[in-house]
Amino acid sequence: MFTSGLQHVAAMYAGVVAPPMIVGPAVGLSAVETAFLMGASLFTAGLATLLQTIGFWKVGARLPFVNGVSFAGVTPMIAIGKDRGADGIAVIFGAIIVAGLLGFLLTPYFSRLVRFFPPVVTGTVITLIGVSLLPVAFNWSQGGDPTAAGYGSLRNICMAAFTLAVVLVLRRVLRGFLQQIAILLGLVIGTLVAIPLNMTDFGALRNADLIGFPAPFHFGAPQFEIAAIVSMCIVMLVCMTESTADMLALGRIVDRPADERTIEGGLRADTLGSALSPAFNGFMCSAFAQNIGLVAMTKVRSRFVVAAGGGILILLGLFPVAASVIALVPLPVLGGAGIVLFGSVAASGIQTLAAAALEKGENALIVASSLGVGMIPIAAPAFYHSFPEDLLVVLDSGISTGCITAILLNLAFNHLGRKASTAGSTADAESQPTVPGATATGTTAGQHVAGPGH
Numbered sequence: 001m002f003t004s005g006l007q008h009v010a011a012m013y014a015g016v017v018a019p020p021m022i023v024g025p026a027v028g029l030s031a032v033e034t035a036f037l038m039g040a041s042l043f044t045a046g047l048a049t050l051l052q053t054i055g056f057w058k059v060g061a062r063l064p065f066v067n068g069v070s071f072a073g074v075t076p077m078i079a080i081g082k083d084r085g086a087d088g089i090a091v092i093f094g095a096i097i098v099a100g101l102l103g104f105l106l107t108p109y110f111s112r113l114v115r116f117f118p119p120v121v122t123g124t125v126i127t128l129i130g131v132s133l134l135p136v137a138f139n140w141s142q143g144g145d146p147t148a149a150g151y152g153s154l155r156n157i158c159m160a161a162f163t164l165a166v167v168l169v170l171r172r173v174l175r176g177f178l179q180q181i182a183i184l185l186g187l188v189i190g191t192l193v194a195i196p197l198n199m200t201d202f203g204a205l206r207n208a209d210l211i212g213f214p215a216p217f218h219f220g221a222p223q224f225e226i227a228a229i230v231s232m233c234i235v236m237l238v239c240m241t242e243s244t245a246d247m248l249a250l251g252r253i254v255d256r257p258a259d260e261r262t263i264e265g266g267l268r269a270d271t272l273g274s275a276l277s278p279a280f281n282g283f284m285c286s287a288f289a290q291n292i293g294l295v296a297m298t299k300v301r302s303r304f305v306v307a308a309g310g311g312i313l314i315l316l317g318l319f320p321v322a323a324s325v326i327a328l329v330p331l332p333v334l335g336g337a338g339i340v341l342f343g344s345v346a347a348s349g350i351q352t353l354a355a356a357a358l359e360k361g362e363n364a365l366i367v368a369s370s371l372g373v374g375m376i377p378i379a380a381p382a383f384y385h386s387f388p389e390d391l392l393v394v395l396d397s398g399i400s401t402g403c404i405t406a407i408l409l410n411l412a413f414n415h416l417g418r419k420a421s422t423a424g425s426t427a428d429a430e431s432q433p434t435v436p437g438a439t440a441t442g443t444t445a446g447q448h449v450a451g452p453g454h
Contacts, residue, residue, distance in 0.1 A: 064291075
């Protein structure tokens with residue numbers, strides 16, 4: 001359980017520390033303060049993950065679901081806190097608290113949208129999740145920092161390719177438990193090979209404190225400004241949309257389709273975790289799609305394994321020296337493993353689309369248009385540069401734009417207007433309940449469980 005949980009932590013570590021690593025310097029924090037933010041983000045990611053996996057009352061999806069700092073809020077947070085130092089962080093934290101509480105209140109209504117996520121929609125979104133994450137793996141494979149001298153060097157790319165090859169070979173030759181932790185073994189082997197090549201930075205390990213609790217409200221009491229709150233509320237809605245898609249994807253992978261109640265519990269954990277996170281100096285929390293790929297690849301579906309990962313994250317937040325050991329993994333090594341992880345998510349989406357009756361009605365057109373729109377921020381990052389900055393929170397996320405497009409087109413072609421009577425049979429077939437434990441190849445084509453009242 002510990003090693004499988006550690007594998008989840010290794011897969012998500014860079015994604016958790018990257019937002020504070022970007023936001024800290026951008027808002028004028030020192031290197032020490034930025035390092036404190038990184039430790040706090042690990043701690044709060046662990047708390048949010050425990051809320052999701054273990055849960056209490058009606059909080060938590062109780063799926064092997066990992067939560068961490070959302071990338072969607074990076075740009076708005078920089079805009080809010082730029083050149084304001086600790087005061088900027090206090091305003092950011094105040095806005096996140098309000099957005100989290102508002103999202104918690106909206107959860108029962110938002111979760112009812114699950115009926116508008118048939119396989120033609122979920123398959124598209126799951127595919128976009130994987131495809132959207134692949135550029136992150138490519139960036140890591142090149143070194144992670146485009147301004148660095150060695151970015152994209154032959155050495156970095158070869159190290160990523162070596163790690164990818166090691167993971168594939170281990171998956172092919174190992175059996176049982178060792179096969180399940182092939183990603184972790186690949187990261188360890190890649191890091192050991194990188195040490196004599198001077199690709200591993202031991203500075204963080206040497207300078208790390210042994211113990212460091214993220215003192216509540218380290219940067220002062222939260223401050224509340226209307227403009228900042230509105231921006232973060234928009235980010236929260238984006239995070240809730242992406243988390244809904246991630247829960248639907250994970251539900252299919254573990255053969256436990258996410259119904260309305262599951263999504264409601266998962267969104268409660270997301271929003272409550274986000275509201276509590278600023279108290280411990282953390283940012284907004286949402287689902288980590290890369291860990292869905294790890295579940296799909298290892299076939300380890302136990303939520304308690306991921307809960308163990310959440311416990312490890314908390315320990316990393318409390319013991320900075322332990323966190324710095326994970327940080328020894330060079331980004332090119334992580335990038336090589338990431339290609340497999342993120343590609344597995346896309347493959348899961350394609351598998352879902354195979355059961356989505358694309359030959360019926362206009363389902364193929366829905367998928368084609370939604371994938372095309374969702375690919376815009378990935379293929380042309382500056383495509384929306386002339387649009388208002390507030391809209392970029394949504395438009396710059398291919399997952400969000402693709403998801404919204406798929407939902408609207410599914411409504412237009414399969415639910416509304418004159419085609420409702422003919423294509424409705426397709427849509428109805430796609431929303432029939434699935435017996436828990438049924439696979440995607442079952443007679444109902446692996447559809448999700450309808451919510452109460454269906």
